Amino acid sequence: MLNFNRTQGQLPNQKKHSKVQTEIIKGFVKNLSDELLVLFKQRYMEAKAFGEKDPKSYLILEPGRYVNYMEIFPRNEENLNFSHGDGKLFAEDSYELDPRVDNRDVKMVFYPFELDDKNLKPVFTYTYHFDEGKRAEEDSKLDAKTSEMLLSLNQSFPDLFETFKKRYKEAKLVGDDLLKSGPKTPVFESKIKPNDACPCGSGKKFKKCCANKLN
Structure with a gap:
């Protein structure tokens, strides 16, 4: 970069x-x-x-690929900046666009809030699950310092769950538009071996076709 x-x-x-x-x-x-x-x-x-x-001009629909919300909606002005201790942090939230994938989660990356620093390194990454049980399991893996940062985020945004649900639905709608207008990338329900014929119907082996699109 x-x-x-x-x-x-x-x-x-x-x-x-x-x-x-x-x-x-x-x-x-x-x-x-x-x-x-x-x-x-x-x-x-x-x-x-x-x-x-026209954000759809550069967005790509790939199962398993999460896209930053600001890339999906570049004119959005609702950021996730928040205070923590004596400083500030900001969080980036990314979403799986494919409407065929019912993942119900948000991938997050936290950074220190430094306006003049062009080489920011992430403080930590986190998966926000809509399911409370999965979210509790994810939270149990965090150390005390990281848990406090996450607590500061939730205190700054009391409606965070509703915000993520709204953005999740918006991202899926964009993915639905991409699915209808662009080339189809299949979602595979069962385990496919590398040398099996690709389910997309290309006639190629799976390892030389859609397997590359999922990596």
Whole structure:
């Protein structure tokens, strides 16, 4: 990830770069010309304007893939910033778009609230289950420090459960639109072996077809 202040960072869900990859990236950033940086800024503004107008133009429907709510609804202004102790944190909430998957949960990543820091590292990740039993099980795995952060979030947003349910439904509706308008990626109910014929009907082996779309 290239920042416009000529620094580079790594996305939270991205695999750690190898030593060789890191050196290549550093070299690219170091030798980046002013003209190319301006071009990147122009492309960024164009992509952002287009994305805000039609988020479905870049959203991809893949079973098992969670998408940040701000990516689904870029014009949304309801953030999850909250105070904790002497500082502030913010949470990102992501949703499974596929309406055929009844997951009923939200994937969350918590970050320190630092306006000037372009290389924020996540404090912790958490799965918010709508089912109280599953949520209690998830909470039992947290240490005391993390539990306190989660408590601060719930105190700042008393209607958090209702907020997540609303966003969950909105995300599924977007997924339903994508399902109707785009290529179909099947959901597999039973275990399929790599060398079995792919259920999508392509005639290829599962390992060389839709198995790649689920990874």
